[in-house]
Amino acid sequence: MTSLPSSVDIAIIGAGAAGLGAAHALKDSGLSFLVLEARDRVGGRGHTVMAAPDVVFDMGCGWLHSADENSFVKIAEELNFEVNKDLPPWRERAYGKAFPQEDRDDFIHSLDGFFQRLHEAAKSGHDSAADLYLEPGNRWNPMIDAISTYINGCELDQVSILDFDAYEDTNLNWRVRRGYGALMAAYGATLPLAFNCAVTLIDHSGKRVRLETSQGTLTADKAIITVPTNLIADETIRFHPALPEKVDAAAKLPLGLADKVVLALAEPEALPKEGNLRGATMRTEMGTYHLRPFGQPCIEGFFGGRFAQTLEDAGDGAIAAHSIDEIVSFLGNDFRRKLKPLKESRWAQDPFARGSYSHAMPGHSGKRAVIAAPVDGRLFFAGEATSPNFFSTAHGARDSGERAAKEVLGTMVAR
Numbered sequence: 001m002t003s004l005p006s007s008v009d010i011a012i013i014g015a016g017a018a019g020l021g022a023a024h025a026l027k028d029s030g031l032s033f034l035v036l037e038a039r040d041r042v043g044g045r046g047h048t049v050m051a052a053p054d055v056v057f058d059m060g061c062g063w064l065h066s067a068d069e070n071s072f073v074k075i076a077e078e079l080n081f082e083v084n085k086d087l088p089p090w091r092e093r094a095y096g097k098a099f100p101q102e103d104r105d106d107f108i109h110s111l112d113g114f115f116q117r118l119h120e121a122a123k124s125g126h127d128s129a130a131d132l133y134l135e136p137g138n139r140w141n142p143m144i145d146a147i148s149t150y151i152n153g154c155e156l157d158q159v160s161i162l163d164f165d166a167y168e169d170t171n172l173n174w175r176v177r178r179g180y181g182a183l184m185a186a187y188g189a190t191l192p193l194a195f196n197c198a199v200t201l202i203d204h205s206g207k208r209v210r211l212e213t214s215q216g217t218l219t220a221d222k223a224i225i226t227v228p229t230n231l232i233a234d235e236t237i238r239f240h241p242a243l244p245e246k247v248d249a250a251a252k253l254p255l256g257l258a259d260k261v262v263l264a265l266a267e268p269e270a271l272p273k274e275g276n277l278r279g280a281t282m283r284t285e286m287g288t289y290h291l292r293p294f295g296q297p298c299i300e301g302f303f304g305g306r307f308a309q310t311l312e313d314a315g316d317g318a319i320a321a322h323s324i325d326e327i328v329s330f331l332g333n334d335f336r337r338k339l340k341p342l343k344e345s346r347w348a349q350d351p352f353a354r355g356s357y358s359h360a361m362p363g364h365s366g367k368r369a370v371i372a373a374p375v376d377g378r379l380f381f382a383g384e385a386t387s388p389n390f391f392s393t394a395h396g397a398r399d400s401g402e403r404a405a406k407e408v409l410g411t412m413v414a415r
């Protein structure tokens with residue numbers, strides 16, 4: 001932990017994946033820089049906890065999406081973090097009778113058909129809401145919407161088809177055995193950081209950028225801003241002079257909601273390792289469950305969109321309670337005594353995130369470029385929402401930080 005100096009060359013706001021990526025890219029520049037972080041830890045929406053002595057749990061990001069293009073894979077190798085390459089259980093594996101294989105095949109067929117129609121529609125270049133491409137009357141529509149709440153953090157009526165189509169999924173998803181958040185913590189370990197340092201105002205009216213923080217004021221030549229869009233949209237962090245186009249862009253790229261829960265599982269051998277459990281419930285308000293991730297004695301649950309918000313609103317413990325009820329409804333009452341709540345996330349309640357990951361509202365796919373654009377060669381913007389193709393992910397965030405740092409260095413060379 002570094003105490004706050006009165007002045008640095010570059011201030012980086014936020015020590016999530018983007019801030020860490022930016023800081024690493026400045027390490028050998030000869031410039032002085034400091035990462036200002038509101039929390040008492042690095043990682044932001046990447047946060048690993050030991051939910052039990054034998055259960056590693058990522059409260060936020062867990063998957064190295066698009067693993068063959070994911071810059072965290074190389075970082076994991078360099079830092080000696082084991083990368084697990086087992087297939088994710090989302091599509092291929094289904095446990096129990098709650099979602100019979102025949103139904104599952106039919107569902108996957110409908111889901112793939114929907115994605116294909118969306119892709120075709122996006123080719124026109126005209127934006128619209130993704131729910132328009134559901135097949136009228138298809139019995140799987142509510143469940144396709146549930147999948148959207150996992151992928152986008154929101155239902156399809158709030159998703160821009162052009163933005164959705166711009167995402168690059170290479171269909172390779174790996175994991176970090178000790179946790180994605182733990183990897184970020186190690187990645188950030190050697191950087192100059194000021195914790196418990198919430199920036200409230202970025203005053204760029206004068207010759208130098210002046211930052212008001214909960215630890216006092218500091219000035220910088222330039223600032224890299226990596227905070228989640230919801231905090232810019234609701235002006236928790238303010239600019240002077242105001243930047244209405246950034247606030248507007250941030251509001252059109254809101255963070256949707258995804259929440260996770262982990263339950264201890266007694267007699268784990270009764271269930272398969274790396275299995276998937278969900279019901280053919282024909283509704284959007286459903287969880288999806290990962291059985292014994294890494295073979296651990298636990299079940300992880302995942303919820304998204306309005307249903308995740310409803311569960312958060314119901315108070316602490318509601319996600320775990322709902323999960324236990326739903327799992328018991330699939331597997332039988334005998335399972336109730338085998339399950340115990342360990343940990344659950346509540347990302348909407350988190351004051352420094354206010355949601356999980358960004359999506360573009362219909363008609364606003366172009367806002368990612370707006371939020372990413374530098375201002376006056378002094379304010380630079382990074383964070384997952386600024387990524388043109390890997391938005392909503394940790395590696396997209398990290399790469400955006402590196403991109404912003406390079407923009408900063410570019411302005412120095414140009415001077």
Ligand SMILES: Cc1cc2nc3c(=O)[nH]c(=O)nc-3n(C[C@H](O)[C@H](O)[C@H](O)COP(=O)(O)OP(=O)(O)OC[C@H]3O[C@@H](n4cnc5c(N)ncnc54)[C@H](O)[C@@H]3O)c2cc1C
Pocket residue numbers: 013014015016017018019036037038039042043044045046059060061062063064065197198199200226227228231236237258259260345347352353355356357382383384385391392393394395397398
């Ligand atoms: C439940 C869940 C599951 C996910 N699953 C995956 C996954 O499997 N794979 C994947 O790639 N991604 C996943 N993600 C998304 C991924 O975690 C994020 O996209 C990524 O971590 C965002 O990084 P960031 O640096 O842009 O933002 P953040 O991680 O939010 O970092 C921003 C930082 O700024 C700090 N901050 C905020 N306000 C201030 C302020 N005023 N002053 C100073 N500091 C401030 C915050 O505390 C935070 O540390 C998931 C997210 C969630 C919530």
